[in-house]
Amino acid sequence: xxxxxxxxxxxxxxxxxxxxxxxxxxxxxxxxxxxxxxxxxxxxxxxxxxxxxxxxxxxxxxxxxxxxxxxxxxxxxxxxxxxxxxxxxxxxxxxxxxxxxxxxxxxxxxxxxxxxxxxxxxxxxxxxxxxxxxxxxxxxxxxxxxxxxxxxxxxxxxxxxxxxxxxxxxxxxxxxxxxxxxxxxxxxxxxxxxxxxxxxxxxxxxxxxxxxxxxxxxxxxxxxxxxxxxxxxxxxxxxxxxxxxxxxxxxxxxxxxxxxxxxxxxxxxxxxxxxxxxxxxxxxxxxxxxxxxxxxx
Numbered sequence: 001x002x003x004x005x006x007x008x009x010x011x012x013x014x015x016x017x018x019x020x021x022x023x024x025x026x027x028x029x030x031x032x033x034x035x036x037x038x039x040x041x042x043x044x045x046x047x048x049x050x051x052x053x054x055x056x057x058x059x060x061x062x063x064x065x066x067x068x069x070x071x072x073x074x075x076x077x078x079x080x081x082x083x084x085x086x087x088x089x090x091x092x093x094x095x096x097x098x099x100x101x102x103x104x105x106x107x108x109x110x111x112x113x114x115x116x117x118x119x120x121x122x123x124x125x126x127x128x129x130x131x132x133x134x135x136x137x138x139x140x141x142x143x144x145x146x147x148x149x150x151x152x153x154x155x156x157x158x159x160x161x162x163x164x165x166x167x168x169x170x171x172x173x174x175x176x177x178x179x180x181x182x183x184x185x186x187x188x189x190x191x192x193x194x195x196x197x198x199x200x201x202x203x204x205x206x207x208x209x210x211x212x213x214x215x216x217x218x219x220x221x222x223x224x225x226x227x228x229x230x231x232x233x234x235x236x237x238x239x240x241x242x243x244x245x246x247x248x249x250x251x252x253x254x255x256x257x258x259x260x261x262x263x264x265x266x267x268x269x270x271x272x273x274x275x276x277x278x279x280x281x282x283x284x285x286x287x288x289x290x291x292x293x294x295x296x297x
Contacts, residue, residue: 102158214244
């Protein structure tokens with residue numbers, strides 16, 4: 001069997017040993033060298049090019065609602081957290097009676113244990129399931145509804161895991177705390193989230209002064225929304241603006257910057273791209289923000 005292996009950046013160091021194992025089993029193993037940003041970013045172009053029989057995608061859970069034409073085997077990368085370290089949370093959560101709990105796919109297999117620990121110590125735990133996430137309590141960089149769907153009844157949101165990318169997607173208007181179960185560090189991410197929200201408000205204000213828009217369309221299977229892009233173009237043109245559809249697999253700020261007359265981007269791909277306004281050198285609005293902009297024009 002011809003198999004294409006795909007790893008996110010943090011796991012590429014393990015790619016060779018998995019290729020060796022598959023080759024010993026008699027398979028032809030190819031490794032995708034392209035960046036991988038999540039389960040939305042399947043290496044279908046590479047798989048077609050090498051005529052792969054299937055893709056093995058490591059590190060993420062199944063994401064796409066529709067099955068791609070090339071079979072995909074998802075191999076989740078489970079990382080056990082030291083359960084004893086959760087006791088470090090209790091002094092930090094003093095006074096909190098009810099919270100919304102989330103984590104990433106690496107730790108979601110221990111989610112019931114996290115919930116049980118907090119409840120055993122007198123804290124009510126609310127849990128939800130995201131629109132695109134596979135598991136209850138799992139938060140993605142593009143899907144925080146596991147938290148936002150229940151946070152209205154909670155005192156705060158608690159993310160247990162590493163890194164800031166996932167929990168800073170939680171725009172809820174309530175405190176968002178992050179606990180790293182390995183370093184035992186506890187961080188209030190609310191100021192950072194508010195800063196991102198303020199940046200979005202600034203981008204909308206700048207976009208009000210723009211006349212030429214570039215609408216970004218990704219060809220990544222989990223990010224491609226051409227219908228939304230065509231809607232955005234139609235709506236902007238109805239407001240007397242010029243709008244151009246820009247299609248790419250990799251939305252590179254440097255390459256896009258060569259379209260010098262474009263003053264603002266409307267992003268229909270990964271919603272986190274809008275946080276890179278400084279890299280793009282122009283305001284970047286997500287399609288959902290465009291509705292607000294249209295109401296102000």
